[in-house]
Amino acid sequence: MTGAPVNELPAEPRALRRAIAPRRGGRPWTFYVLATLFTLYVVALYGPMICIYILSFQDVRGGLVFPMKGLSMHWFVDLFTQVRTGDVKGAFDRSIKLAIVVTIVTVVVSFMAAMAFRRRFPGDNTVFTLMIGSLVAPGLVLGIGVGLLFNALGIDTSWYGSALGAQLSWTLPFGVLVMFAVMSRFNSAWEEAAHDLGASAWQTIRLVIIPVLAPGLVAVALFGFTLSYDEFARTLQTAGPQNTLPLEIWSMTMNVTSPSLYALGTVTTIVSFLIIGASLGTIVLMQRRRGNRVGSH
Amino acid sequence: MTVQRGDIELAGLCKSYDGLTNVVQGVNLKIPNGAYCCFLGPSGCGKTTILRMIAGHEDPTDGEILIGGGNVVGLPPVARGTAMMFQSYALFPHLTVRDNIAFALRVRGLSKTDRYRQTDAMIEKVRLTELANRLPANLSGGQQQRVALARAAITEPRVLLLDEPLSALDEQLRVQMRTELRRMQRDLGITFVHVTHSQLEAIALADLVVVMEKGEIKQAGPAREVYASPRDRYVAEFLGGQNVFSGAVAAVDDEHATFTAPELRAVSVPIGTGHVSRGDRIDIAVRRDDIDLVRPGKDLSAATSSIASRVLAVEYQGNFVKVLLDAIGTDEFVAYVPERIFFKDPYTIGDVVMASWPTDHARLLR
Numbered sequence: 001m002t003g004a005p006v007n008e009l010p011a012e013p014r015a016l017r018r019a020i021a022p023r024r025g026g027r028p029w030t031f032y033v034l035a036t037l038f039t040l041y042v043v044a045l046y047g048p049m050i051c052i053y054i055l056s057f058q059d060v061r062g063g064l065v066f067p068m069k070g071l072s073m074h075w076f077v078d079l080f081t082q083v084r085t086g087d088v089k090g091a092f093d094r095s096i097k098l099a100i101v102v103t104i105v106t107v108v109v110s111f112m113a114a115m116a117f118r119r120r121f122p123g124d125n126t127v128f129t130l131m132i133g134s135l136v137a138p139g140l141v142l143g144i145g146v147g148l149l150f151n152a153l154g155i156d157t158s159w160y161g162s163a164l165g166a167q168l169s170w171t172l173p174f175g176v177l178v179m180f181a182v183m184s185r186f187n188s189a190w191e192e193a194a195h196d197l198g199a200s201a202w203q204t205i206r207l208v209i210i211p212v213l214a215p216g217l218v219a220v221a222l223f224g225f226t227l228s229y230d231e232f233a234r235t236l237q238t239a240g241p242q243n244t245l246p247l248e249i250w251s252m253t254m255n256v257t258s259p260s261l262y263a264l265g266t267v268t269t270i271v272s273f274l275i276i277g278a279s280l281g282t283i284v285l286m287q288r289r290r291g292n293r294v295g296s297h
Numbered sequence: 298m299t300v301q302r303g304d305i306e307l308a309g310l311c312k313s314y315d316g317l318t319n320v321v322q323g324v325n326l327k328i329p330n331g332a333y334c335c336f337l338g339p340s341g342c343g344k345t346t347i348l349r350m351i352a353g354h355e356d357p358t359d360g361e362i363l364i365g366g367g368n369v370v371g372l373p374p375v376a377r378g379t380a381m382m383f384q385s386y387a388l389f390p391h392l393t394v395r396d397n398i399a400f401a402l403r404v405r406g407l408s409k410t411d412r413y414r415q416t417d418a419m420i421e422k423v424r425l426t427e428l429a430n431r432l433p434a435n436l437s438g439g440q441q442q443r444v445a446l447a448r449a450a451i452t453e454p455r456v457l458l459l460d461e462p463l464s465a466l467d468e469q470l471r472v473q474m475r476t477e478l479r480r481m482q483r484d485l486g487i488t489f490v491h492v493t494h495s496q497l498e499a500i501a502l503a504d505l506v507v508v509m510e511k512g513e514i515k516q517a518g519p520a521r522e523v524y525a526s527p528r529d530r531y532v533a534e535f536l537g538g539q540n541v542f543s544g545a546v547a548a549v550d551d552e553h554a555t556f557t558a559p560e561l562r563a564v565s566v567p568i569g570t571g572h573v574s575r576g577d578r579i580d581i582a583v584r585r586d587d588i589d590l591v592r593p594g595k596d597l598s599a600a601t602s603s604i605a606s607r608v609l610a611v612e613y614q615g616n617f618v619k620v621l622l623d624a625i626g627t628d629e630f631v632a633y634v635p636e637r638i639f640f641k642d643p644y645t646i647g648d649v650v651m652a653s654w655p656t657d658h659a660r661l662l663r
Contacts, residue, residue, distance in 0.1 A: 187387065189387035192383070193383055196380060196449075197448070198373075198404050198452070200404070
């Protein structure tokens with residue numbers, strides 16, 4: 001008992017300190033709380049998707065809910081062979097084509113817009129505001145508007161016409177904003193140096209501006225492609241008689257009650273990941289070529 | 298005298314960005330072929346604007362720029378035969394050292410083998426052979442400068458324009474690259490126009506120093522002339538190394554004007570060709586290293602001027618000692634005392650000393 005009161009007194013502040021500051025070599029308890037929170041967040045984010053991917057690998061007895069019944073690729077085969085599930089292959093084709101066109105237009109126009117916006121010009125604020133406006137406008141409403149406009153003009157809506165336009169109203173502002181960020185790191189002295197060394201305007205763009213901005217342009221392309229590939233709201237009223245893939249999936253949820261719906265989800269996800277992976281890989285490769293050349297002659 | 302290919306003449310050169318105020322106001326200057334010319338001035342004095350106008354990156358509002366006798370206003374840089382080295386070098390980040398240097402040849406449509414043959418010769422000249430395949434991000438500041446210099450020189454321009462070429466380097470490297478710049482200029486034998494705000498850099502490098510203020514040339518001449526014989530107070534103070542005193546003229550004889558600001562006793566200055574009359578306010582310049590410090594009470598020769606003053610600060614500089622003095626009422630001034638002399642009888646802060654100098658070494662400023 002002797003000495004106990006003496007020991008108790010400093011014990012409290014020490015415990016307090018331990019609660020916040022990390023112990024030597026360890027982590028504070030707050031780390032574990034935040035790590036748990038983050039894990040829950042990730043599970044909530046990816047859990048539902050992962051359920052769908054797992055359920056798509058059932059065999060012929062499979063249903064729409066757990067538990068898993070067997071393990072096979074049956075529903076993937078079913079997806080591409082059965083007519084009753086709808087025109088999946090056609091929709092996939094159209095979506096890819098549309099996404100490629102949207103990507104090209106987005107990259108080219110965003111690049112040119114970013115070049116133009118480096119200097120002030122009359123009405124630049126108006127142009128910028130109008131552009132951002134179409135980003136803020138509700139997609140479904142915008143889609144209906146485009147559909148109505150085409151009707152009023154007597155032009156048939158189609159995935160390659162009205163849907164393309166509606167999608168661009170969404171991808172272009174995104175692309176331009178990304179290009180603004182990319183451009184802010186572009187040193188105009190490079191352009192001047194090229195001019196000084198005798199490069200024509202076109203040579204300057206081809207040999208200096210585009211190569212320097214290439215990683216940014218790939219990022220814009222990635223944005224354009226993925227935004228178009230899974231665009232639903234703006235496309236719904238503008239795609240015309242032939243569905244794009246997201247519209248096809250949506251209509252399948254109405255009338256298909258087999259795991260082939262899930263198989264479709266798995267396939268489209270794989271395609272998305274392949275494209276994102278390829279783009280990021282390209283950017284990393286470009287930056288590695290640029291940054292880590294030390295010693296490699 | 299015949300005009301040579303690297304002669305530059307600026308005639309009534311003006312530049313205004315807003316149509317109201319001139320950044321460059323009617324500059325006239327001749328830079329001879331093969332000269333190393335430094336434009337010296339504080340930021341915003343218009344020196345970079347002049348450089349950019351010579352380079353063709355900026356159009357003059359008025360006036361002419363003649364290179365090799367012909368007016369080049371409106372011509373692109375390549376047609377002028379100029380090349381510019383940019384402030385932070387502006388090396389293309391995605392191209393190797395070799396491709397950066399070969400850029401000018403590439404846009405002229407030379408085949409890969411042709412341009413690399415020429416480029417490799419230049420790379421050798423600037424001692425970058427081992428680094429030829431590196432990207433600019435993997436080079437030191439000094440190496441980057443050499444690449445920028447080689448890139449600008451590959452087209453064999455008649456004029457090389459350098460915009461603050463040493464400002465991106467640290468102190469030690471700056472002195473080293475300064476020497477290298479001068480060596481390159483001798484090797485290439487072309488006109489260099491160099492913009493800087495460092496007086497040390499300008500007087501160390503230049504054959505022709507052009508001191509600027511607010512868009513105007515204050516003085517242009519050889520480095521020694523500008524440093525040792527500044528024309529006015531601004532030049533004297535900007536170049537440093539001088540003390541400037543102001544006062545009203547109390548007496549004038551054939552050779553000297555003597556003035557007495559209240560505390561300045563019998564400070565005289567040779568008039569030279571200037572015209573001074575009694576009552577005029579004049580500025581005189583005295584070199585910091587011309588000033589001797591003596592204890593009060595000692596006799597001074599008749600040919601010296603002197604000011605009683607108090608020591609405010611002492612800074613040891615190695616080969617000399619910088620003594621900051623208070624002239625009791627006038628501006629502070631500085632004496633550079635040789636190290637050995639100072640430490641024979643060192644002064645401490647607060648000591649009263651007589652600062653004296655040979656009267657004939659003082660200069661009357663305009």
